[in-house]
Amino acid sequence: PFEVLVIGGGPAGAAAAIYSARKGIRTGVAAERFGGQVLDTMDIENFISVSRTEGPKLASALEAHVKDYDVEIMNLQKAAKLIPAKSEGGYHEVVLENGASLKGRTIILSTGARWRQMGVPGEDEYRNKGVAYCPHCDGPLFKGKRVAVIGGGNSGVEAAIDLAGIVAHVTLIEYDSQLRADAVLQRKLASLPNVKIITSALTTKVDGNGERVTGLSYKDRNHGTEHDVELEGIFVQIGLVPNTEWLKDSIALSNRGEIEIDARGETSQPGIFAAGDCTTVPYKQIVIAMGAGSTAALSAFDYLIRLPAS
């Protein structure tokens, strides 16, 4: 059994593992895919103190740094069930999809999230080649260009407002007959000169020249007509889904499925902590996930040293 068992090997899990191993306590990390979302990323320009790096490079640096310490890495292991300890200070159990089970006196959940995709032709082919999911990350790459934002909820409208200050023109495309974002955001959006809003529109295709995105096609849901828009970038903002389906019976989740944590990263169960994109933390970014993983590990250590000697 582990003193700290980390589930998830993205930036949050790697930081948690390093911080706890540095306390000299027995630490393990089980991850479905060590590296996490970073593996699907190309250019990273906001990893503070590093002007520019690439996802796969950062992912291997994460793994190398964890391996500097005595951490047991269990890659390609998917957790399927969490059974919290029956009594304070007892072992929590994580059952893996393959039937094996792991025990930890504390657990740090860092299973991340995934962006909901449109599921239209061209989306996969042009990911990182014009199709983007994170305006904070990739907005500046489209300076002076034309982009679309797909989705008129809060995140879509926030992204459109943000991007309008950087790019030449933003087309916001919403499936419904009206935007769903808060009224203040909608008013702000409507006041911007370089934004066009199209409602009742179903995106049907991402167009490209083999190298990069050149446009998109959508269907007008009222008239059934097809339209093309020429542009260089598409930001898909139709939801970020936390990888927490397996936890819904064991700890408190928000109505969006995010793990509820306090300022120390503790969940509703004593001795179980969480960090990164799978939690209620307001912004989902690499440096934020790393900070949260470190916080969770320090909190786990604080918890362990307060347990009565057994």
Ligand code: FAD
């Ligand atoms: P993740 O990176 O999602 O890692 C989750 C880990 O948990 C993975 O190892 C996964 O395999 C594992 N896991 C999931 N479910 C289970 C399970 N049931 N059992 C075991 N393991 C499980 N952020 C930036 O700051 N800058 C950028 O430029 C940037 N660009 C991005 C570009 C793209 C295309 C994407 C998708 C994201 C980008 N992000 C960027 C966001 C950033 O990648 C995330 O905020 C960050 O990776 C979150 O870290 P995390 O450790 O919380 O989760």
